[in-house]
Amino acid sequence: MMLLSYIRVSTVEQNDDRQLIEADKTFTDKVSGSTTDRAELNNLKDFARLGDTVTVHDISRLARNIKDLIDIIEFFNSKGVAVEFRKEAMTFTADKKNPMNQLMLNLLGSVYQFEREIMLERQKEGIAKAKAKGVYKGRKPTVDYALIEQHLNNGLSIRKTVAETGYSLGTVAKVSKKLKG
Incomplete structure (x- = not known):
């Protein structure tokens, strides 16, 4: 039985120190959480074995929408792997379903999904305003x-x-x- 840590930051520049947890093995992705096709998450899925525990700093580090979050937890649970969220103090195992944990997972997962959608909406509004003012030019061309x-x-x-x-x-x-x- 191993303690496996999963860390995700959205960009290479972001610091993952706040998520560091002492574990037998750590898997770190530096990509957006909007997709579940992440190299280290896939490696973790392959590596995890019956009786292992995957520990994650908080729910938003594992997935940004409720469907992906539940799918990932169910994947690990089907392998007999527990999933633990440190910040929320919640653990999900295949052998025991805790209705309160399920409710909190759905509630918090929905809140994180809502936050992401609001952030993207605000970003689009900001870009539209900047374009209207003529100050937003997009990414600079990389080809001469x-x-x-x-x-x-x-x-x-x-x-x-x-x-x-x-x-x-x-x-x-x-x-x-x-x-x-």
Whole structure:
């Protein structure tokens, strides 16, 4: 029986120190919680065995919507693995269903899902306002199309342009196609 810790932060820049828990093995994802297709979560699912306990700092670290949250807990429970949430002081095991824990899980999971939807809505509103004011330009382009066009217009082949500019073959070919058509 092992204590397995799962940690998730949304970005590489975020610090996971507040979630650190002493465990036999720790699985850390640095990706959004909006998807369940996470490398370390999948590794944890493969690694966990009968009698193990997966411990997570809080519910929002495991999933951001109620369906995914319940699916993940049921997956582990079906393998005989307990899931423990430290902040909420709740544990879910296959052998005992606690109606109060189920209620709290559904309630807190719904609150986290609601928070995420509100945050995304506010983000969209903020972007729309910034665009209306002309201050939101989106992400800066990572490709200097003018440089690629210059090389192609000077008679360099696609492959030589790739070598000279360092851009991918696909990017240079796309610019070349745009110039021709």
